Amino acid sequence: MNVIDVRDLRKEFTVRVKAGRLRREKRTVAAVAGVDLRVERGELLGYIGPNGAGKSTTLKMLTGVLTPTSGQVRVCGLRPVPERTRLALRVGVVFGQRSQLWWDLPLRESFDLLRHVYRVPAAAHAARLRRCRDLLDLDAFADIPVRQLSLGQRMRGELTAALLHGPEVLFLDEPTIGLDVVSRQAVRGFLAELGRAGDTTLVLTTHDLADIERLCPRLVVIDHGRVVHDGSIAALHDRYGSRRLVVADLDTALPQPPELPGAPLLRVEADGHRLVFALESAGVADVVAALAGRAALRDVSIVEPDIEDVVARLYAGKEGPLVNASGIAGAPS
Numbered sequence: 148m149n150v151i152d153v154r155d156l157r158k159e160f161t162v163r164v165k166a167g168r169l170r171r172e173k174r175t176v177a178a179v180a181g182v183d184l185r186v187e188r189g190e191l192l193g194y195i196g197p198n199g200a201g202k203s204t205t206l207k208m209l210t211g212v213l214t215p216t217s218g219q220v221r222v223c224g225l226r227p228v229p230e231r232t233r234l235a236l237r238v239g240v241v242f243g244q245r246s247q248l249w250w251d252l253p254l255r256e257s258f259d260l261l262r263h264v265y266r267v268p269a270a271a272h273a274a275r276l277r278r279c280r281d282l283l284d285l286d287a288f289a290d291i292p293v294r295q296l297s298l299g300q301r302m303r304g305e306l307t308a309a310l311l312h313g314p315e316v317l318f319l320d321e322p323t324i325g326l327d328v329v330s331r332q333a334v335r336g337f338l339a340e341l342g343r344a345g346d347t348t349l350v351l352t353t354h355d356l357a358d359i360e361r362l363c364p365r366l367v368v369i370d371h372g373r374v375v376h377d378g379s380i381a382a383l384h385d386r387y388g389s390r391r392l393v394v395a396d397l398d399t400a401l402p403q404p405p406e407l408p409g410a411p412l413l414r415v416e417a418d419g420h421r422l423v424f425a426l427e428s429a430g431v432a433d434v435v436a437a438l439a440g441r442a443a444l445r446d447v448s449i450v451e452p453d454i455e456d457v458v459a460r461l462y463a464g465k466e467g468p469l470v471n472a473s474g475i476a477g478a479p480s
């Protein structure tokens with residue numbers, strides 16, 4: 148069953164813009180311009196796009212904060228705006244910039260209050276809290292008022308607060324923004340664990356593509372309010388022709404670089420001591436074996452295609468083969 152079902156969703160804002168020295172005129176901005184999206188129970192969905200693409204506006208419509216201009220939205224079978232109270236019991240929300248915790252209370256007391264707000268049975272509350280305490284290491288700071296917590300500590304508290312009522316869908320808007328490496332890993336690890344358990348659907352917006360690579364088998368990219376990609380990261384790489392690379396360091400440069408079937412040579416570097424091949428139809432083992440038969444190899448490494456590059460091209464509206472992370476464009480120099 149689709150826990151999220153969105154059809155031709157639109158949101159327009161009326162803004163006043165300067166039109167001359169003193170005059171201002173009204174203009175309509177289509178923040179979301181016809182999004183279709185279906186998400187099944189247990190899916191982990193990355194919802195990304197450049198600044199101003201319409202991500203937050205979409206999430207706000209999915210959670211009942213904003214009324215759509217037109218289109219259809221169902222989340223857990225409910226219409227988010229008219230049935231917002233019922234929806235709140237079935238979804239959790241973590242918006243990086245906003246808090247649902249009580250600023251002057253320690254986390255422990257916030258969690259207790261939330262139990263009463265959502266009327267969660269004591270045993271279920273205790274079980275969920277125990278899981279979050281273990282996975283997010285909350286005990287070290289659970290008695291400190293929220294206002295004194297670091298951003299990373301607060302984010303762990305926010306995640307817990309969003310999950311204590313056992314939501315079916317968790318919406319996360321930039322959950323790792325501003326976090327240090329350790330906190331980011333803790334949050335990602337926690338979300339991965341939640342995803343593995345399979346009973347919570349995650350919708351994650353982020354500018355940190357490592358979040359997406361780590362967590363989301365499915366990636367929806369929007370730009371100017373429209374979906375421009377819906378599929379896996381691998382599908383995005385296929386679309387842009389980005390390939391894995393084999394980088395071979397040789398003891399002695401060859402007079403003529405070898406031609407390997409299914410793995411074109413992209414570049415020769417370091418006076419011929421480094422050869423870079425793109426893996427097309429050939430496998431790593433075939434390429435390495437063929438090279439080893441023709442040259443003394445000092446080192447071989449495999450370079451994975453870089454998601455940042457592919458997404459940057461998508462945002463820039465450029466189709467076609469990728470200049471990948473190593474700046475390798477296609478022809479040997």
Ligand SMILES: Nc1ncnc2c1ncn2[C@@H]1O[C@H](COP(=O)(O)OP(=O)(O)OP(=O)(O)O)[C@@H](O)[C@H]1O
Binds near residue numbers: 160161176196201202
């Ligand atoms: N309340 C509003 N009034 C007028 N325009 C708005 C309003 N909220 C959003 N917009 C406009 O709608 C567009 C989409 O904004 P939105 O916040 O959804 O983008 P976003 O993808 O979340 O961007 P970011 O990555 O920068 O957070 C932008 O052009 C923004 O200026």
